[in-house]
Amino acid sequence: MESSLYQLYYYPLNASMAPHFILEELNVDFELIIVDRKSNAQKSPNYLALNPAGRIPTLVDDGLAIFESPAICIHLAENHPSSNLIPKVGEKNRALFFQWLMYLTNTVQAELMVCFYPQKHTTNVKTVDNIIEAQEVRITEMFNLLDRELENKDFLVGNSISVCDYFLFMLAVWADEFKKPPLGFSNLSRYLRKLAKRDAIINVCKKENLSLSDYQ
Incomplete structure (x- = not known):
């Protein structure tokens, strides 16, 4: 294949x-x-x-x-x-891979969607700003959890890059205008800056017109 x-x-x-x-x-x-x-x-x-x-x-x-x-x-x-972007069946890290990927998609990404599209989550337009503010606080707590997890680690799961790392990089890009963006956390910042040196991320960001200057 x-x-x-x-x-x-x-x-x-x-x-x-x-x-x-x-x-x-x-x-x-x-x-x-x-x-x-x-x-x-x-x-x-x-x-x-x-x-x-x-x-x-x-x-x-x-x-x-x-x-x-x-x-x-x-x-x-x-x-x-x-x-090796996903641990093989039978490897201990496979369960952790799915844990973190589900956390990133079902929790962090889902909460980001509420933050970015608050009007879809209320029938009262006057509450939109409150939703955005509350969501940013919630999501910042999630990045704080990820920051603690990444202490002394180069990758979220195991000792090599996985789908989880690329997914987290995408979500970090989305949150880069938060009051405390992902680059504002020490471990997360170190991790993201290292990922930003990978050819795959450099090539995609060129094609999608995203500057990586903040990650250098």
Whole structure:
């Protein structure tokens, strides 16, 4: 399976960023297809035929369409076991890998979505600012937990890069304008700056037009 052609339907700096990192890390043949969120292209009939949730990203692998960013990342990692981007079945770290990936997706990412789209979580527009403020406090506590976890560690799980690290880097980028951004934590900052030197992250950030100057 090492030479598959993948198609990633993406939009810059969206949840497609983590799968984009993984594809670059794997150094496989893939095609990027932009889904223009500005024109609501993710709700178009053609896109909905691939992804009925109408969200970004979608990965097409030999005719199989997969949505949900973490599911895509796991699929890619398991398609390329030699990459070691996911611990193998039977390894102790596999349970920790899923623990942290679920924490990043079900907790941190989910709370970020409430923070960024507060109007979807209230029927009273006057409460939007309160939601944003409360969410930032909650999410900052989550980054504090991750900062403690990363003490004396280069990677979130085990001794080599995994999907979890790329997923966390994406979420950190999203939160970079918080009062205390991820780079404001000592362990998290060290960790993110080291990740930012990886070719996969450099290449994706060039393609998605994100400056890494803050991470240098």
